[in-house]
Amino acid sequence: MTEGSSSVRLGLADAPERAVEWAPWIGSFIVLGSRLRRFIPKLDGRQLVLAVSVPQRDYAAALIASGWMLSSPAPELADPIEVFQAATRTTYLRAVTSNRIYTGAFAGLRVGPEELRVIVADKLLPVARYEAVAELDTAVESSHSVLPAPGFLAQFVGASESWAARMADPPSDLVLVGTAKWLLQDLAACIGNAEDPEDVPCPLSNYVLPEVKGAATWSTQVVSAPKVADDPHLVERCQAAILDGYGAIKYLNDILAPIVVCVIDRSVADESAAETIMEARSSNSRPVGLKGELQWQPPGGVEALAFTVAL
Structure with missing residues (x-):
């Protein structure tokens, strides 16, 4: 999938009567998730902080998380x-x-x-x-x-070939922090191939596999921001954390994951999230080039900033 790809469609599973939403940033955010996983070997013991400023927070964290999970290596299991x-x-x-x-x-x-x-x-x-x-x-x-359907995205990147193994032994290296109810609603959004009228969209949760009650397979913790304040160890075992909105971003300094993505919602008239990120940037940080190093370019209407700090 290329950045800004228009070959995907996103719609709401609980509101099929609504028109399908099309946006060039869908593919771009999925690609970002895979680029972040690829960047881990380059960190050299430091933490990457990526701030993504979006017109509205809807779906951004869920799409980035989907790209992260789909780019994980297939597990090698015994017969x-x-x-x-x-x-x-x-x-x-x-x-x-x-x-x-x-x-x-x-x-x-x-x-x-x-x-x-x-x-x-x-x-x-x-x-x-x-x-x-x-x-x-x-x-x-x-x-x-x-069994969750692999859907268009898994087929596109080749993950469907090892789908059974991925569902049996999914990685546990990602956490989503924010308003849990909103994040789970975003993960319920369905995604599919806009160029194939016979394609049946599947929810983003099929890729992210949120850890919810009654699930037979799970991968990703979806944590409310106050819980991180009470127990910062919740995210210690993860390779990446996506902080959705200021309620989560204000705990940035408590997150020790090697990769942290901060989703800033510009529809909220509050500069606190940006101020927290700039404070982190002023502490012995090193800039990371989005195009040259991360190999990702923000889509139209999205602003981004990346840097590393000492863990």
């Missing part, structure tokens, strides 16, 4: 039968078939008259049905869900 054979009654798994995800405790293999079956998350299925299985680090309650 499902090998995972099942190595598992014990204290093992928790996430197992993916062609259309569903089962997450929960492993309860054993059963030899049937014709095929080997396995019990995962209280579900008995033939081993051959599973396309990808990953062991979890912690105990979880049993949950089942439909």
Whole structure:
């Protein structure tokens, strides 16, 4: 996908009667997410702060997050039968078939008259049905869900070829901080191929995989800004944090992730977010060229500034 691509469309899943929204910045923000992941090896122990000033905050964080997640390397998993054979009654798994995800405790293999079956998350299925299985680090309650569709974006970047493995073992290296309700609404927006009338758009949450109650697979924490104030360690394990609006940006100095994106909403008449970022910039920062180093150019109506600071 190229920056400013017009080959994508964005619409609201909960309001299908509304006209599809078209904007050249959709592709640009998705590309930005992938450029940020690619920049990690160049940080040399420093933190990249990228400030993006937008006319309105809607969808910006969700689109950047989608690009970040889609650019993650595909996990390398053992064959499902090998995972099942190595598992014990204290093992928790996430197992993916062609259309569903089962997450929960492993309860054993059963030899049937014709095929080997396995019990995962209280579900008995033939081993051959599973396309990808990953062991979890912690105990979880049993949950089942439909396999999220890869959609146009995953097909476009080639992530659909390893989709089952990606859903079984998604990365946990991104956090979204802001008004959680708004961020989850943005992730519910559907995206698709504007050049294909038969394409069925899918929600951005299929890529970002927010950590919500009842989900059978999850990847990204969506955290309200006050929670970061109470517990800054929430974001320590992440490679990237996207701070959506001043309510989140005011905690910039408490965020230790290697990459921090600050989404500034110009529709709000408040200069506090910009002031916080400029204060951070004045503290032994080094400028980062958007075009030359980050290899990204803001679309029309969007302003951006990037620099690194010591962690």
